[in-house]
Amino acid sequence: MKYLSDSDVTALETKANEIRASIIEMLVAAGSGHTAGPLGMADIFTLLYFHVLRHDAKNPLWSERDRLVLSNGHICPVLYATMAHAGYFPIEELKTLRKFGSRLQGHPHRIMLPGLETSSGPLGSGLSQAVGMALAERLDNPYSSKYFYCMTGDGEWNEGQMWEALLLAGKEKLHNLIVIVDRNGIQIDGFVEDIMPLEPLYEKFSAFNFDVQEVDGHNMRAVNDAIGKAQAVFGQPSVIIAHTIPSKGVGLFERDFRWHGNPPGKGPTDRVPRDKQAEVALRELRSLKGYVTNSEHP
Amino acid sequence: MTYRLASHLNPDLFSPSCAKEANRIGFGKALKEVGSKDERVVALCADLTESTRIIDFKDAFPERFFEMGISEQSMASVASGMAAMGKIPFMASYAMFSPGRNWEQIRTTIAYNDVPVKIIGAHAGVSVGPDGATHQAIEDVALMRTIPNMVVLSPSDTLEAARATMTLATTTEPSYMRLAREATPVVTTAATPFAIGKAEMYLFRDEAHTKKVGIIASGTILFEALSAARTLNENGIGASVMNLATIKPLDTAAVLTFAEEHNVLVTVEEHQRAGGMGSAVVEYLSTVRPTKVIRLGIDDAFGQSGTMEELWRYFGLDAASIVLETKRILGVS
Numbered sequence: 001m002k003y004l005s006d007s008d009v010t011a012l013e014t015k016a017n018e019i020r021a022s023i024i025e026m027l028v029a030a031g032s033g034h035t036a037g038p039l040g041m042a043d044i045f046t047l048l049y050f051h052v053l054r055h056d057a058k059n060p061l062w063s064e065r066d067r068l069v070l071s072n073g074h075i076c077p078v079l080y081a082t083m084a085h086a087g088y089f090p091i092e093e094l095k096t097l098r099k100f101g102s103r104l105q106g107h108p109h110r111i112m113l114p115g116l117e118t119s120s121g122p123l124g125s126g127l128s129q130a131v132g133m134a135l136a137e138r139l140d141n142p143y144s145s146k147y148f149y150c151m152t153g154d155g156e157w158n159e160g161q162m163w164e165a166l167l168l169a170g171k172e173k174l175h176n177l178i179v180i181v182d183r184n185g186i187q188i189d190g191f192v193e194d195i196m197p198l199e200p201l202y203e204k205f206s207a208f209n210f211d212v213q214e215v216d217g218h219n220m221r222a223v224n225d226a227i228g229k230a231q232a233v234f235g236q237p238s239v240i241i242a243h244t245i246p247s248k249g250v251g252l253f254e255r256d257f258r259w260h261g262n263p264p265g266k267g268p269t270d271r272v273p274r275d276k277q278a279e280v281a282l283r284e285l286r287s288l289k290g291y292v293t294n295s296e297h298p
Numbered sequence: 299m300t301y302r303l304a305s306h307l308n309p310d311l312f313s314p315s316c317a318k319e320a321n322r323i324g325f326g327k328a329l330k331e332v333g334s335k336d337e338r339v340v341a342l343c344a345d346l347t348e349s350t351r352i353i354d355f356k357d358a359f360p361e362r363f364f365e366m367g368i369s370e371q372s373m374a375s376v377a378s379g380m381a382a383m384g385k386i387p388f389m390a391s392y393a394m395f396s397p398g399r400n401w402e403q404i405r406t407t408i409a410y411n412d413v414p415v416k417i418i419g420a421h422a423g424v425s426v427g428p429d430g431a432t433h434q435a436i437e438d439v440a441l442m443r444t445i446p447n448m449v450v451l452s453p454s455d456t457l458e459a460a461r462a463t464m465t466l467a468t469t470t471e472p473s474y475m476r477l478a479r480e481a482t483p484v485v486t487t488a489a490t491p492f493a494i495g496k497a498e499m500y501l502f503r504d505e506a507h508t509k510k511v512g513i514i515a516s517g518t519i520l521f522e523a524l525s526a527a528r529t530l531n532e533n534g535i536g537a538s539v540m541n542l543a544t545i546k547p548l549d550t551a552a553v554l555t556f557a558e559e560h561n562v563l564v565t566v567e568e569h570q571r572a573g574g575m576g577s578a579v580v581e582y583l584s585t586v587r588p589t590k591v592i593r594l595g596i597d598d599a600f601g602q603s604g605t606m607e608e609l610w611r612y613f614g615l616d617a618a619s620i621v622l623e624t625k626r627i628l629g630v631s
Contacts (some may be wrong), residue, residue: 069379110411117382119410125403128372132379132387135364139340140383161403164372 001228002051009220015085016046020249021285022081022094027263028278030098033106035267036246036259037153038078040184043218044242045082048149052227057087060115066146067133069117071126072153072182073107074261079116080104088115124159126150127179131165134174147231150179155187158196163208169237170209177237178230179210182217184246186257201241210239217242250281301538304500304524308484311521312528318481321518322420324456325477326351328463329388333359339467342377342389344370349479350390350420370396374403374415381413386467392426393419393435393476401441408472409445415473416466417442422452422476423517423568424596424613425606434601435476439516440573442474443546449473449494450546452567452575454520455485458543461492469494478568480606482518485541497552498541502527508536511624512560514553516542516567516575519615523566526620533621535628545575550582557589562627564592566620568610571595592627594620 004012023038048068049055055065070079077097084091089103096102103113107121118129130150137144156162169177181201189195198204205212211233215226223242230238246260247253258268264277272280310316333339333355341355342364356363366373370391377387389396397404397417408415422435443450449471453459459477466473491498501509511530515523523539530537540556542549557563563583565576576593583589596613610616614623625631 118378119406122402122406124371125375125407128375128403129379129382129407131372132376132381133383134379135376136340136380136383136385139362139385161369161371161375164367164369165376167369168366168372168376 001224001231004051004221004224008051012046012050012220013043015050016042017249017285019046019078019081019085021282022084022091023077024250024264024278024281024285026077026081026094026097028265029095030263031265032098033077033263034074034261035253035263036186036257037072037075037182037184038081039247039249039253040217040244041075041078041151041182042249043220044180044223044244045078047220047223049082049086051224053149054146057083057115060088064146066149067117067130068149068151069126069130069133070108070120070151072123072151072156073120075153075182076108079108083115089113123153123156124161127152127162127165127169130177131169131172131174134177135172137176138174144176146176148177150177152179152181153187154181154183154185154192154198155195157181157198166205166208166210173235174237175234178227179237179239181239181241182244183241184244186246186260188260190257205239205241209236211236212239212241214241214243217244218248250284252280301499301501304502304528304539306487307490307500307524308487311483311485311524317484319456319484320479320481321453321456321459322351322477322479324458324460325418325463325475326354328460330354330358332464332467333362336386336467338384338386340364340380340385340387342366342373342387344368344373344391344396346391346420350392350418352388352390352418355388371400371403374400374417375407377415378407378411378413381415382411386414386416388416388418390418390420392433393422393438394433397438397441397474398435405445409447412447413472414470417474418477419474420477421479423478424601424609425518425568426479427606427609428603430603431600436569436596436601437573438474438476439545439567439569439575440577443578444573447472448546449544451475451494451544452516453477453543454515454518454541455482457484457486457488457490458492462543465492465494476517478518480518483521485521485524492543495544495547495549497544497549499552499556500524500539500541502531502537509538509559510536510561511628512538512540512556512563513620513624514540514542514556514563514565514575514579516545519566519568519610522610522615522617522620525617526624529617529621530624535624535630537624542575545578548578548582553579553582554587557583557587562590562592564594564620564624564627566594566615568615569595571597592623594623
């Protein structure tokens with residue numbers, strides 16, 4: 001586990017909010033796309049790309065890199081924004097999201113943008129791919145220190161293929177596989193526990209022979225510790241259930257499933273009118289309501 | 299475009315002692331061989347190791363074989379992940395389940411990612427017989443050939459399946475190969491050429507052969523097409539045969555030549571008439587050279603239990619049916 005100093009945490013939190021602001025800007029420019037998931041996962045993506053992952057933005061196909069497979073492709077604005085801030089491509093390019101000819105497709109396309117490990121969008125397929133990657137790596141290098149991270153949404157666990165992949169990962173005891181579940185509790189039609197309940201989720205993963213942890217997905221230190229513990233697990237794969245707040249960082253959007261699939265300017269109007277949605281969000285993200293870091297945020 | 303004489307094919311082809319072997323057997327043997335030549339080749343199977351013949355590879359290279367259990371959707375994406383790490387995965391199940399059940403995983407994680415996963419759909423067609431319609435994949439060619447980047451092969455016999463397998467291990471495209479369960483005549487020989495995207499054309503006499511009807515076939519039903527052509531020629535009707543083992547990419551030059559040199563074409567396949575090989579042929583010809591093409595296949599119906607012979611006869615795909623249909627079109631009795 002890589003140590004996080006207090007100043008590291010502050011720097012990461014500041015970066016996460018810059019990434020959130022980029023997400024808002026790119027969604028506004030696109031005029032469509034998902035808001036809640038990307039904002040909610042900004043802390044974890046920032047921690048991964050700026051602290052945890054072994055990767056090289058200038059050499060995205062570096063063979064020794066860790067692999068991050070985004071299974072819930074619809075939250076790609078957070079992946080694109082994080083990659084841009086990490087130096088994969090110019091931040092200005094984020095404004096091309098979902099536009100004709102852009103490398104930033106509405107859902108990720110591996111061939112178009114170096115640094116993406118896969119194409120995704122249709123839910124449920126990423127974990128199988130991460131398992132396949134880890135199996136292939138073990139064949140070539142049984143003592144590999146590469147890690148295979150698979151980012152999944154909680155609604156995505158409705159898909160049967162996820163559980164097929166869990167069976168296989170448990171069977172193969174893939175200790176370098178670390179699955180992260182964005183447990184934000186919402187999906188398009190409403191709250192996950194209303195649409196198709198997952199609980200008891202911890203016990204389900206445990207029953208599939210995974211090492212299971214639950215963390216506050218907005219606490220950099222907690223997530224970093226959990227990843228460190230997951231990296232140290234041997235003889236079984238790991239899953240981290242990251243409890244996140246959908247639309248985290250923009251108070252007026254938070255916890256509201258109606259922000260799942262709408263960009264600022266096209267969201268629900270009962271708390272803020274559409275023409276003010278982007279402005280309100282950016283003002284809040286840039287000022288953090290006067291607080292210095294996210295962890296002080298009420 | 300050169301034709302070969304049918305005599306270049308297995309000399310025992312029309313004799314009762316003609317060797318028979320299911321083309322999945324040739325696949326199994328060849329996969330084991332490519333496994334010994336290329337360490338990157340890995341194999342996955344969804345609980346059908348013996349019948350898909352991937353068992354030959356499994357026994358030889360157990361560390362490179364991955365048992366997925368009965369989970370074809372996950373298998374497709376696992377194979378995609380392995381290919382992303384530099385492997386050449388061959389994944390096998392019955393065609394009804396793969397690509398039948400996992401079409402979207404194949405489309406998104408294999409074809410859209412453009413990775414060299416080789417999908418083996420065994421027990422395709424109605425010839426799987428007694429298992430009945432639930433297990434008779436007669437839509438798989440349509441499912442696969444409509445996906446960009448995907449190569450679609452349907453080898454005619456065990457030797458051709460072996461050559462196709464050897465070739466697939468060297469190509470970078472996502473590919474689908476449909477295989478059959480039943481033992482069928484060994485049509486080709488070790489010397490018969492095979493290349494992806496190249497059709498083979500056969501005449502039944504010398505250069506004086508009058509080319510009246512051209513029969514295009516894919517898969518093990520090729521033997522029925524050859525038998526029909528032989529009978530037609532014996533009855534004074536010049537018939538040639540094309541083995542269209544690669545359905546995609548279509549050998550358009552060969553198809554165009556065939557259309558130019560025959561009065562009428564007949565396509566024969568163990569597949570729905572909608573969307574299969576015959577459709578690929580007419581889609582091409584309709585723009586470049588509108589040609590009368592009779593497409594023999596299964597006409598918007600499900601199969602049923604029975605023997606291969608019974609079902610081919612029932613669906614009008616056996617040699618006698620091809621002869622009858624050809625004569626009917628030509629207006630001769």
